Amino acid sequence: MTGRRWLDRLLQEWLLLVFAVLALVLALLDPQPAAAWRRWLQVPTLAGLTGLLVAIQGIRDSGLVQHAAAVLVARTHSLRTLGLLLVTGTAVLSMALTNDVSLFLLVPLTVAIGGMSNLPVLRMVVLEALAVNAGSTLSPIGNPQNLLLWQHGGLSFLQFAWAMLPAAMVMFTLVAALTWAWLPHDRVALAPEALDRRAVRGGLATLSLGALAAMVVLMEYGQALSGAALLLAVFALVARRSLARLDWLLLLTFAVIFLSLGHLAELPQVHGLLARVDFGQPLHLYLAGILASQLISNVPATVLLLEHARDPVGLAVAVNVGGFGAAIGSLANLIALRLARQPQGLRQLHRVSIPFLLTCAPLVYLVWRWLG
Template sequence: MTSDPATSNWLARLKSEWLLLLFAALAVVLALLDPQPAASHRRWLQIPTLAGLLGLLVAIQGIRDSGLVQHAAGALVARVHGLRSLGLLLVGATALLAMVLTNDVSLFLIVPLTLAIGAISNLPVARMAVLEALAVNAGSTLSPIGNPQNLLLWQHSGLPFLRFALAMLPAAAVMFTLVALCTLAWLPKGRVTLAPAQVDGHVVSAPLAAGSVVALVAMVLAMDHGHAVTAALSLVLAFALLARHSLARLDWLLLATFAAIFLGLGHFAELPLVQHGLDRLALGRPLALYAAGIAASQLISNVPATVLLLDHARDNVALAVAVNVGGFGLAIGSLANLIALRLARQPQDWRLFHRVSVPFLLACAPLVYLAWRWLG
């Protein structure tokens, strides 16, 4: 009896999704060992966040399929001739957009552009994806709305927008300086070499491009005003009717992976044993809180780490600095890292990421602490 090829392909792809399988198993094991009401699981699932991710995926897939990204890539590489200059431009744009549009939106815009540039030039895409993951963590650190942990801590602290940003400035400045130096050191020194046959081969679908850009802006605004679920469902319906081919190419397993991470880590962070351990830590001391925020981020990612430590920390800014630094190091340290690697899909991307990000954390952590304590 022969198996269905479509089913075989789906199972083969699922086997490669080790992160999804790992956290799905964690969620199932914890649900069996520590049963909790359905309301807790709904809270851990973070449905508005998942809906926002879905809406962003739909809009960006439409932009990709319209040919707009490929057209922009050709226009950009025609004007920037050095690989390091191009790398710094992309890294700077990633960090700047993360300050204004949040870290995930920045990656959804810049990583597809980087892939398109790599398709028509000699830009090392795998290295750029790693650098952009570092840059988005650095850039989003400065802004109270740059990432979920900052938004939570800013609202919890009650500080004015500019005062919170100024408090984060020393940490963000050190981070971005290190990212820029890493970009200059890691990228080749040569010129951008174009593949002429690929530059002008993309036709832009104006209706799909315009509609997808509007959809992206609308999705960001809807997320900002607390209407992510309604907006995401509306986008899915609109694309199902008008651009079904884009909807079919969506990375649904990425959504499933984030759902499994939210469920597994959310449950883990609220285990009585974990909470009891936190009560025994001297988190009133700045260095202890700093170390705990970084360590927790490496284990359960920086957003759950923020939630875990929030009620035990006396200084919200200190916690914000710690968990933002904790976004470096292991890929799980920040969900933005997972998005960047997933969007890029380069050979041996996980190994390459950790070869750079772990030493980056080891260099960044003491420098940021010193800058924050002296200048903050």
């Protein structure tokens, strides 16, 4: 890619530019030592994303996703049934493999299915973004905020999951109902001319699946940086074309988001504002978690509110609900849209996710307080 094309593409990355400007403004107004910037950058998280992107790009290039999509479409007759199957699979995977990993697996599959059938891809990807927020809510390892709060709260795995069950049930029920109502009541129409009849590249598929599994395990044991370095080295030797097609600007976007929002969350003015709120009141904690997530994403919001919250489960419910609404509420939303690469994706997400938040938030609170 020439320098001119890189510049043109960079100018289209408005999210990257907005947060880069925010990071620069904060750096000028509130200078901080290098150690603070390293902390905000969240290198292990970025390394994990890099490794996952490498593995998924290899799976895409192997033709395995396209083959799996053809098999799934051939065995499903209704678009609504297919949609519920994808939404349920996304939610279940997010409980065990985290919300990001499940999207890395399911969104490329969804795009491939849409390329060979009449499945509305953008609608489906928006539903999958909602589904990972719902599914990952239940599991202590489903997303970064749950992992942090689970360890902080001192609950067992099952105790945490049981405490989160009412909220997760409401969320997933709403996602399933939306899936059934929003997808067309049509049969799956397969377009034979759109089928990719090339043979699966078995070597690349095996390497990439192994790389994905290894990366998930290494991330679980805190070795994301080593795992990403290993995958980059291996793919540079045996699958250089896949490495060249990697979405490097997505990684750069997340880097500036981490830097800017991490800095913003630690401003003295922000902490002064929080000191005035009575977080002992469940409703105050709930609303603060949702609002903070809408402004700075739910993982930074968790870090920001952790020292003020007396109830880690209450905070977990709040920030997971806060993953709905604005796209920035959960970084999983941005990953889903970026993997799908559909026109008007951000606008479509907000058309659905904001009303979803306004419906979901009061219902979750009522059920959580009633059963909690």
